[in-house]
Amino acid sequence: MSIDWFYDSLGISTFMTELWGLAHHAGIPSTNYIQLEEGLTADDDLQILRYLDQRAGSRGFPPWTPFVHPQLGTVEIGGWEFKFGLMNHPGQLLDDVIASTVPFAVAAMGTAPHLRISASGAERVAEGVYRV
Numbered sequence: 277m278s279i280d281w282f283y284d285s286l287g288i289s290t291f292m293t294e295l296w297g298l299a300h301h302a303g304i305p306s307t308n309y310i311q312l313e314e315g316l317t318a319d320d321d322l323q324i325l326r327y328l329d330q331r332a333g334s335r336g337f338p339p340w341t342p343f344v345h346p347q348l349g350t351v352e353i354g355g356w357e358f359k360f361g362l363m364n365h366p367g368q369l370l371d372d373v374i375a376s377t378v379p380f381a382v383a384a385m386g387t388a389p390h391l392r393i394s395a396s397g398a399e400r401v402a403e404g405v406y407r408v
Contacts, residue, residue: 336361
């Protein structure tokens with residue numbers, strides 16, 4: 277998390293655009309964007325599943341499938357896909373996510389201060405040491 281390091285270590289204010297929030301993209305309203313996926317109801321989960329079925333070809337929630345585990349025996353694997361579903365967008369949605377995010381990021385950059393360098397130079401202070 278370089279943005280945290282920039283602020284905590286260097287005091288530089290930073291800005292980032294969060295690309296993905298599954299519940300938000302599925303149309304579930306929230307005002308707590310830090311814990312957006314926490315505290316969802318069964319109806320919310322069904323709405324998310326419908327969204328993944330319709331928009332991502334069911335990617336994000338693989339069906340439960342029998343699997344023979346070497347130590348546990350027969351188990352089932354499947355359910356919510358953490359890496360590409362909950363945490364990050366399924367690949368099929370990348371174009372849509374970028375298309376909605378880039379215009380916002382560009383507009384946000386336009387509100388930043390415009391810096392102009394009016395003079396530059398370097399003064400030798402000691403061997404190998406310069407004041408810029």
